[in-house]
Amino acid sequence: MEGLYHHQTGGCWRRTPQTPRAAAREWTPLRRAALAAADYMGDAPAVTFTQVLRHGAFRRLWIAQLVSQLGDWLALLALFSLVAFRRRGSPAAVSGIFVAFILPFALLGPAAGVLVDRWRPRTTMIGSDLVRAALAVLLAVAATLPQLYLLVFGLSAASAFFNPAQTVAIPLLVGREELLVANALGSQTMHLTKVVGPAMAGVLVAALGEKACFFVDAATFVFSAAMISTLTIHREERGAAPARSVLAELAQGLRFVAGHAAIVFVIVTTVAAILAAGLFDALIAIYVRDVLTAGSRAFGLLVSIVGAGTIAGAYLVGRFGQEVPRVRLVALGIVGCGIGILGIAVSARLEAALAASLVLGLAAAAVFVPSQTLLQEDTPPAMLGRVSATFTTTITVAQLVGILSAGRLAGWVGIRNLYYGVAAALFAVGLAGYAVARGGAGREVGAETTP
Structure with a gap:
C-alpha cells in the first residue's frame, strides 16, 4: 500500500508517495551518488530572491521576521539606554543585560530543540511571539535592575523556542533548491535590522523615551504572531512512538549529529x-x-x-x-x-x-x-x-x-x-x-x- 515516507534525496529529506520497497531503493549508495551529482550538475536555472518570495507562506514568515527583529533592536538599544544613561548603571550592570540576553540560548537550547521536534512549528512560533509580547510590555513597568534582567532572560528563553521552530518551518515552505536563497534572504534581513534598528531606537528614545520602544517591540511580536497564524505548515506526525524522556531524545539527536x-x-x-x-x-x-x-x-x-x-x-x-x-x-x-x-x-x-x-x-x-x-x-x-x-x-x-x-x-x-x-x-x-x-x-x- 502506497504511503508517505521520509527519504533522503541528494542530501534533503522529503515527503514523497512511495512503497516501502521503492523507499529502500533510494538508499543504495549508487542511487544516492547519482542523485547528489544531479543536484550539483543539473541544468536547472538559478533560483532568484523574487522566486522565493513568490511563496505566499514564506513571504509572510519573512515579513514577520523582519518586523519582529526590528522591534528586538529597538528594545535592546532602549534597554542599554535605560540602564547606562538614565539610571547611570555601572559597567557590570550594563554587561548584565548582555549576559541575560545570551544565557538562555546556552542553557535552554538543547531541551527547547527536543520540544520543538515534538510540537507543531506554527503553534510554537505563535506561542513564543505572544509570550515575548507580554514580557516586552512588562519591561516598560519594571522598576528594578533584577526585574529587567529576569524579563530579558524570559524574552531570550522564548526566542530559544521560536528560532529552531522557524528553522524547521522554512524547508516546509520552500523547495529544496530554494533553501539557500531563503536562508540568504533571512541573513540579509537580520543584518539589515542591525543597521536600521539602532538608528530608529536612538530617534524614538530621544522623542518618546525608552518605554515607547518596549511597547513598539510588543506590537511587533503581536504582528508576527498574527502573520504566522495565517500559515499552513505540513510536517508529518511522528506517530505513536513510545514516550521518551527529553534526555533520551536529546541523546538521539546528538548521535545523529x-x-x-x-x-x-x-x-x-x-x-x-x-x-x-x-x-x-x-x-x-x-x-x-x-x-x-x-x-x-x-x-x-x-x-x-x-x-x-x-x-x-x-x-x-x-x-x-x-x-x-x-x-x-x-x-x-x-x-x-x-x-x-x-x-x-x-x-x-x-x-x-x-x-x-x-x-x-x-x-x-x-x-x-x-x-x-x-x-x-x-x-x-x-x-x-x-x-x-x-x-x-x-x-x-x-x-x-x-x-x-x-x-x-x-x-x-x-x-x-x-x-x-x-x-x-x-x-x-x-x-x-x-x-x-x-x-x-x-x-x-x-x-x-x-x-
Missing part, C-alpha cells in the same frame, strides 16, 4: 568563526583606539562596513553559490574570515582596515548561510529542532568563551598578535575543510536514522 560528517564539519567551522568573532568584537574598539589611533567615528564606520559586507555576501551566496557544495562554501568562507582578520591586523591605516572589514563581512555570509542550509538539507524533519538547537547552543557557548577570554588573551600576547593567531587558526580549519570537500567526503550522507 555525531554520525554525519558534513554536519559535524559545519558545526566545528561555525564555532571557529563565532569564537573568532567574539575575540574580534570584544577588542576591535581598543584596536581602533590604540593601533589605528582613530576614534569612535572610525570604530562605528568599521563595524558598519562588516555589517554591509555580510548583507552583500548573503546576496552573493544566494545568487552565485547555488551550484557550489555547501561544505566547500563554508570552508572558503572560513578562509575568507581569516584573510579579513589578518588584513585588519596588518593594517596601519584606517582605509586598509575598512577594506579588510568588508572582506570579513562577505566571508562571514559564506559561512553562516550555507551552514544553515546544509543542516536543513541533511537533517530529517523530525530531528531538525534538536539539530538546530544544538547548533545554536554550541555557537552561543563559543561566543561567550570568545568575549570572556579576549581581554586576558590580549593582555598576554597583545591584540595584534592575538588577531594573527586567530587568522592562522581560521586558515588551518578552512583549508582542511576545503581539502575534505574536494575529496568528496564533505557531502557524504549517513544512513537513514529513525526519529
Whole structure:
C-alpha cells in the first residue's frame, strides 16, 4: 500500500508517495551518488530572491521576521539606554543585560530543540511571539535592575523556542533548491535590522523615551504572531512512538549529529568563526583606539562596513553559490574570515582596515548561510529542532568563551598578535575543510536514522 515516507534525496529529506520497497531503493549508495551529482550538475536555472518570495507562506514568515527583529533592536538599544544613561548603571550592570540576553540560548537550547521536534512549528512560533509580547510590555513597568534582567532572560528563553521552530518551518515552505536563497534572504534581513534598528531606537528614545520602544517591540511580536497564524505548515506526525524522556531524545539527536560528517564539519567551522568573532568584537574598539589611533567615528564606520559586507555576501551566496557544495562554501568562507582578520591586523591605516572589514563581512555570509542550509538539507524533519538547537547552543557557548577570554588573551600576547593567531587558526580549519570537500567526503550522507 502506497504511503508517505521520509527519504533522503541528494542530501534533503522529503515527503514523497512511495512503497516501502521503492523507499529502500533510494538508499543504495549508487542511487544516492547519482542523485547528489544531479543536484550539483543539473541544468536547472538559478533560483532568484523574487522566486522565493513568490511563496505566499514564506513571504509572510519573512515579513514577520523582519518586523519582529526590528522591534528586538529597538528594545535592546532602549534597554542599554535605560540602564547606562538614565539610571547611570555601572559597567557590570550594563554587561548584565548582555549576559541575560545570551544565557538562555546556552542553557535552554538543547531541551527547547527536543520540544520543538515534538510540537507543531506554527503553534510554537505563535506561542513564543505572544509570550515575548507580554514580557516586552512588562519591561516598560519594571522598576528594578533584577526585574529587567529576569524579563530579558524570559524574552531570550522564548526566542530559544521560536528560532529552531522557524528553522524547521522554512524547508516546509520552500523547495529544496530554494533553501539557500531563503536562508540568504533571512541573513540579509537580520543584518539589515542591525543597521536600521539602532538608528530608529536612538530617534524614538530621544522623542518618546525608552518605554515607547518596549511597547513598539510588543506590537511587533503581536504582528508576527498574527502573520504566522495565517500559515499552513505540513510536517508529518511522528506517530505513536513510545514516550521518551527529553534526555533520551536529546541523546538521539546528538548521535545523529555525531554520525554525519558534513554536519559535524559545519558545526566545528561555525564555532571557529563565532569564537573568532567574539575575540574580534570584544577588542576591535581598543584596536581602533590604540593601533589605528582613530576614534569612535572610525570604530562605528568599521563595524558598519562588516555589517554591509555580510548583507552583500548573503546576496552573493544566494545568487552565485547555488551550484557550489555547501561544505566547500563554508570552508572558503572560513578562509575568507581569516584573510579579513589578518588584513585588519596588518593594517596601519584606517582605509586598509575598512577594506579588510568588508572582506570579513562577505566571508562571514559564506559561512553562516550555507551552514544553515546544509543542516536543513541533511537533517530529517523530525530531528531538525534538536539539530538546530544544538547548533545554536554550541555557537552561543563559543561566543561567550570568545568575549570572556579576549581581554586576558590580549593582555598576554597583545591584540595584534592575538588577531594573527586567530587568522592562522581560521586558515588551518578552512583549508582542511576545503581539502575534505574536494575529496568528496564533505557531502557524504549517513544512513537513514529513525526519529
